[in-house]
Amino acid sequence: AQxxxxxEDQVNVAEGNPLTVKCTYSVSGNPYLFWYVQYPNRGxxxxxxxxxxxxxxxxxxxxxxxxxxxxxxxxLKKPSALxxxxxxxxxxxxxxxxxxxxxxxxxxxxxxxxx
Amino acid sequence: ETxxxxxxxxxxxxMTNKKSLKCEQHLGHNAMYWYxxxxxxxxxxxxxxxxxxxxxxxxVPSRFSPECPNSSHLFLHLHTLQPEDxxxxxxxxxxxxxxxxxxxxxxxxxxxxVL
Numbered sequence: 001a002q003x004x005x006x007x008e009d010q011v012n013v014a015e016g017n018p019l020t021v022k023c024t025y026s027v028s029g030n031p032y033l034f035w036y037v038q039y040p041n042r043g044x045x046x047x048x049x050x051x052x053x054x055x056x057x058x059x060x061x062x063x064x065x066x067x068x069x070x071x072x073x074x075x076l077k078k079p080s081a082l083x084x085x086x087x088x089x090x091x092x093x094x095x096x097x098x099x100x101x102x103x104x105x106x107x108x109x110x111x112x113x114x115x
Numbered sequence: 116e117t118x119x120x121x122x123x124x125x126x127x128x129x130m131t132n133k134k135s136l137k138c139e140q141h142l143g144h145n146a147m148y149w150y151x152x153x154x155x156x157x158x159x160x161x162x163x164x165x166x167x168x169x170x171x172x173x174x175v176p177s178r179f180s181p182e183c184p185n186s187s188h189l190f191l192h193l194h195t196l197q198p199e200d201x202x203x204x205x206x207x208x209x210x211x212x213x214x215x216x217x218x219x220x221x222x223x224x225x226x227x228x229v230l
Contacts, residue, residue: 043221045221101212
């Protein structure tokens with residue numbers, strides 16, 4: 001069954017430093033991978049997705065993610081963190097079940113960017 | 116108004132009350148979803164609708180009753196809830212269940228508190 005794992009409950013980084021939020025996946029077939037961000041008391045906002053093509057995917061708000069097939073990873077990155085990036089980040093993979101597709105989410109990683 | 120909207124944003128109810136959550140999507144999508152988000156738990160998929168037909172019910176208690184009168188609207192009717200049902204309830208939509216890459220768009224959520 002398709003699944004994703006986010007090994008870190010929380011990531012702390014100082015403003016201006018690069019950040020990485022980790023995600024590993026387990027799928028049969030080609031993975032369709034997503035990153036979402038959730039700000040307090042808000043829904044999930046789409047950041048970026050990997051379907052095929054370049055392993056480095058660029059998304060919203062300066063975020064990017066690197067797809068690594070050999071390591072089955074899809075880590076979220078940003079060269080220079082902002083305090084406003086502090087939020088909950090979810091990795092997700094598309095799963096096919098009973099003839100339709102759905103998203104399977106990780107448990108989320110809280111990013112805290114300090115001034 | 117664009118995207119996915121949810122009302123009310125906050126709801127406090129007693130265990131004997133009956134209330135409904137409303138979701139509306141303005142994206143022309145054919146699939147809609149209800150998720151439950153509790154603290155320190157993975158996002159739980161509750162129900163999936165495609166073209167007003169329910170295609171997934173993830174063992175959700177009968178005190179939660181979904182309704183999808185058309186492809187733009189989704190309701191979650193609540194009755195005789197328990198305190199452990201307190202959570203953020205998220206609605207999402209996607210273009211289709213069988214086509215595309217599975218990307219979902221989320222509403223801001225309804226914060227439900229059951230006393």
